[in-house]
Amino acid sequence: MTIMDDTYVPPCANEPEAFLDERLQSPPTRTDMSRAEWERLTQQRADVHRYCAGCPYLVDCLYRAVVEVDVFGYAACTTEADRRQIRRKLGIEIMQPTAGPFASPRTGAGPIDHETVLALRQAHPNDTCIQLAQRLGCSTSTVKRHLRRARQAQSGMSPQESRTPTVEEVLDCFDELESRRIA
Template identity: 60%
Template structure:
C-alpha cells in the first residue's frame, strides 16, 4: 500500500510576487489614468479572490494582525488595513530586534537610516523599490528603515506602561474587526 500525501500551497506561496506588489498598497488611485486604475482594480480583485479562498485565511489573518507586522498584501488586507484593525483592537505588534532582514548589502557600504528618511521625504510618491534604486540598496533595506521610523514614531506617541501586559484578542475579535473593513466585503 502506498500513501500519497498531497501538499497544496497557499496562493501567496505559489505566486508571492503578486502579493508583494507595492501597487496593491496604494490608497490614492485618483492620480492614475483610467487604464492603470482598471489594471490595479483587476489585480487587487484577483489577489483578493485567491486569498479569500485559501484554507489558511483565518490563521493567516490572526498572525498578520496580532503576531507579526508583515509587509505586502496578506489575509485579504493591506498593511494600512491591518494597522487599522490593530488600532480598533487596541493592540500593538512589537517587532523583535533580532529579526533577520536578509543578506547584507554587498558594495558601497550600509545605507544610513537618515538617508532613507531623507529620500522618502524628497520623493514621497516613490515606491520602496524606486527609493532603493535611488539609494543603491535593496527594497528590504528601505522597508526596514521605514518600518523602524514608523515604530519609533508610534512608540513616542503612545508610551505604554511597561508593567502592563497586553491581552491578545481572540480570533473572533480579529474576524469581527476584519468584517468591518470595506475591503472584506469584496470577493
C-alpha cells in the first residue's frame, strides 16, 4: 500500500534562497551588470513572481506580510518597498516586537548606536543592509530597524494604534502596484 501525502509546500519554502536574494529588493542598475547577469536577474524575478502568483497561499501570505509581520525578501509577489507602499496607502504601521526576557543577546561589542548606523549608511549609500550589517558586526534586522526608525522620524510618522484593514482592502492596494505585473 502506498500512502500519498497531498500537503502542498510553497515554492518559497522549497527554494528560500531565490526569494531572499537581496537583488530582488534593491535591483542594481542595468549598467552595473553584464548583459548575461541582467538577464539572469530579470529571469529570476519573473520566476519567483510566477511561483508566488500560482501559490494557493498567495492571499494569506500577502495579508500577513502587509498587516502582521514585516518580512524580509520577496513574498506574495511583493518586495519590501511594495509592502511599505501598501501600508502607507492603508495608513497602517507594523509595530516591531520588543525584546522579551528570552530574546537572544547580541554577542558583539555591545548595542549598535543609531547614529553609527545612519553614518555608515551615509558613507556607503549603495551597500545593501546585509553589507552594512557585516561592516557593523550585527544582524541585518538591526540595521533595518535603525533605518526604518530614521525614515519614520524623517516623515514625521509616529507609532499609533490603527484599525486593521480587511483582506479586500489589502488586495485592492496590491492590484494598484506596478510591480505585480512582472511575469
